[in-house]
Structure formats: C-alpha cells, structure tokens
Amino acid sequence: MSHHHHDDHDETGISRRHALECMLWAGTGVLWTLAGGVPVSLNMLGEAQAAEALSSGFTFLQISDSHIGFDKAANPHASDTLKEAMAKIQALAQKPSFLIHTGDITHLSKAEQFDNAAQIIGGAGFDVHYVPGEHDLVDEANGMAYLDRYGKNTKGAGYYSFDQQGVHFVGLVNVVNLKAGGLGNLGAEQLAWLADDLKAISDSTPVVVFAHIPLWAVYEQWGWGTDDGAQVLAMLKRFGSVTILNGHIHQIMQKVEGNVTFHTARSTAFPQPVPGTAPSPGPMTVPPGELRKLLGVTSVAVQQGKSELAIIDSTLAGA
C-alpha cells in the first residue's frame, strides 16, 4: 500500500486511493498532476490552471505496444490506430520534446513490420527513445533485428540512459532470457550497469525509468511483473522523484509509493483484460465503437520547480 505523507482526500472527500482504485478497474486511468506537491486531479484544477501548471518545463509522450503486424479480431488495423495515435500527438497544442516507446513496436519482429512502424512513428518528426518488448526480439537472429535499428549507443539487448533538461532517463530491457515460470528479467549485467550509471546522479535529479514489462508485480499469474525488479527499486530509493513507465499489459495501472510513481500505458493496437476478469491475458475483442476508448497515449510533463511529473493519459476516442 502506498505511504503518502500528503492529505489523501480531494475536495469532494473521496480518498485519492479509492478514486485511483475505481479508475484502475474502469480502465480509464488517472488524470492528475501535482500543484504545490499535493496530488490533484487535472479536472479539479480547472483548465486554465492546468494549462499554466504545464506551461513551464517540458513534456514527453509515452506510446506503447503498437504491435505492427497484428491483424486479428481485437483490431484488424493496428497500423491505422498507430497512425491515429501519431496524428493525435501531432495535433497537441503543447508539442512533446520527444517520445518514449515502451516496446512491442512490432508483433513478430519482421522486417516489414519494423519498417512500417518506423515510417508511421518516425514520420511525425519527433525524437523517439525505444526499448524492446518480447515481440520485438523473436526474429531468427535473436534480437538483432531490433538492435540493427535501435541498438545504437545501447548496451546488451538495448539498455541505455540519457539526460534531458535536468531529468535522467533510463531505458531498461526486461524481456530477454526469460525463465520458465518466470516474469520479466533484467539480469545481473544490466543491474550492475544501472548501479554504475546512477552513481553520478544527484538525489534531487528527477529520474524516469522505462521498460516494457512492469517493474512491479501487477499480476504474477499472467507474468505481469519483473523477477529482479525489486533491485532496481532499491537503487532508486535515494532519489526524490522517480517515475517508472511501462507497457506490456495494454491498460493503465498506476500507483504511488513514497517518491516513486509507477505507470503503465495503454496500447495503440489492442486492449487486454483487467487481471482476474478473463482466463488469459490475450487480445480482448470489444464492440467496434468501444475499441478506441481502450487505446491511447500518455503525456508526461516535467514542471520547473516541481519534483513530481504530471502524467496524463488520453484515448484515441478523443477523451
């Protein structure tokens, strides 16, 4: 359970945790930012204040699970919905500084799928920082298809870090060397690299970690977690602001524990069921008019003078 030293109740008296839980089960995600260090949902702030809260600093976009090549019942047109997602990003009044893609760019690591995805995403003209999902590493060359395209300046299966405007970003790969019965896995070599990478970063630098599979145990029965994720969290304990962005589960899950915000993004291709509501985690077919309400992108705002990042999820249906 999260231990938050701020007042959990918003103006209507509904506890934030309760609202969070309700939103998680509805799949609508959480729209909130922090003003003065206190979490407040954006629609409570009012649009003008919200705009102001985001006017200083910079924003970046998280997209995830585009699964280019997927064409089954849940969404026969994964390329189209990705195009819609990119059009939505291009139409934003506040342009993001860059994009982060948390993996499963393609559905089967095929060359034409990588090419198609690169054309759609790259065509929008933004810098994009990728990490692979397990679907991106099933080529005959065991992950070289991904590395050939996105491995520059990365280590191992594609992990790396970069700094942008005072924020330290780390892209991790937890979809390689998966063990029978296991969850996601980072491995000793990557963890050692991470420990070394973080040495030079001061406690007050906001840190954003992104990886495909959730770093925390969302639902182990479906493999939704990372076996050695706890070691990453231990390394991040000293930082005043940590944001962990993941994908893989094709729905929004979010929680806050102390200084750490965890967030998973929707897919741009197809939704998956909420844990425990279906026998397995596969693509979930919904009535045609409902699909776009369950696909979307995530905007993350870094505000000057505020240590917490504001995370805003939006769907392809316009909300």
Added chain:
Amino acid sequence: MHVFRFAGPIFAGLLLAAPAFAEEPQVKISNFAFTPQNLTVKPGTTVTFENDDDIPHLVVATDGSFRSKALDTGDKYAFTFSKPGDFAYFCGLHPHMQGKITVGP
C-alpha cells in the same frame, strides 16, 4: 500420408475415436496454455505444437534441447523426441505458460 478411397467421415471417425494410436500427437496452444500440459510419448515420436491463440507463442525447452520459431495463429512446430527423459518446456514470450513431454517406453 496415405490416400484413402473410403468415405471421409468414416475414417475421420476412426481417427477421432482412437487418439492413443495417433502417430503424431499434438499439443494445442490456446488461451495461453499448452493442452495437454503433460504428454507422454515413445522415443522417436514426433510431437506437433499448433498455435490456436490469436497471439504468437514460442516453444522453448527448459534444457535448451528444442526451440521453435515464433508461431503465429495457425503455425505449427514439430519436434522428434528421440531420447528418453522428461522435457519441460515453456513459452519464450509468456514464460508463465509451461508444459512437459515425457519420453519413455
């Protein structure tokens, strides 16, 4: 495969009624599970894995002795088990999916 001149349904009925005599046992992959999860075969048997899910799966032996390509919906992977023993395997994309082939006389 033999060519049969008899009416199709009769032969199909015989096949369905006698799976124990099938020379090529099948493991179906659907709903993120291998069915049957445990299968016993004689040495020299070829087992065929078929993916009926609408998501790809990948068959990987825990001891590394066999590994399929990524299997999309409808794709099959066949492996001949020559050596006796227990062969645990899992899905390389969804490792919580597990099964076992036991090879013995």
